[in-house]
Amino acid sequence: MLKIQGLSKRYKTGDHALKGVSIEVPAGQVMALIGPSGAGKSTLIRCVNRLVEPTDGHVFLAGEEITGKGSGALRRLRRRMGMIFQEYALVERLTVMENVLSGQLGYVGFWRSYFRRFPQEAVDQAFQTLERVGLLDHVDKRADALSGGQRQRVGIARALLQNPDILLVDEPTASLDPKTSRQIMRLICEICAERDLAAIINIHDVPLAQMFAQRIVGLRAGEIVYDGPPEGLTDAVLTEIYGEEDWTLANQRDSEDEDSEQRLDEERLAGAV
């Protein structure tokens, strides 16, 4: 679905943020992008939709090249990439429904959306999507009256209303508590599976990435130093990505988390929760 070939980015400041990165993400795959601060994760995501202009390399979405496209063609291609942000990027004074419908902006034209005259089909789809993300009871609430988790659900619904081929997700859980973070990651992954959607998730929380993503790509100083399954993130690999550190605690917490998660699932199945 997404093919990145030899992507490089050198900012005007001289920072060499990406050094010839090549990755392919097939439809339906959720890929977590991890790495220390400054490794180039945000730059990579932003080069894919060309919010940042790559210095070199090529990006293809479903076989169509994104790099080198003029503004009209780029706008059309961007509609097929749903962005989900750390800070949700909602319009505070608009309702949940209005925020979600703004995902249709690229389709319905500026004046129609300015006067909030959305086609019935889009409104119906927005209701269905809001039901899927668990916000049907909040459609008329203003965005500024929502919790962090609810706000991120609005962000997800808005991205889905574009009918994207891929989700580009930048730190979706950075402002959320641990339980809500899991719920949001679970929701994103379930939706990707249901819709055969690819996703790249830029995430700092390694245990969370391991718990939910099918594939982990580790960036260090603009280069891929790991690309494989979550189980392959050994202490040695983590050290290669992040540098020397004692990983025992993180891994221990990991298996404890898994145990309690499994217990909770069993209790849920037994109808106890």
Ligand SMILES: Nc1ncnc2c1ncn2[C@@H]1O[C@H](COP(=O)(O)OP(=O)(O)OP(=O)(O)O)[C@@H](O)[C@H]1O
């Ligand atoms: N607009 C910019 N102008 C100049 N340099 C930049 C710009 N944005 C990022 N950089 C530099 O590019 C490198 C990669 O930054 P980037 O934000 O992509 O890393 P990151 O892995 O996303 O970090 P973080 O996890 O802290 O968000 C860093 O050295 C950063 O200072």
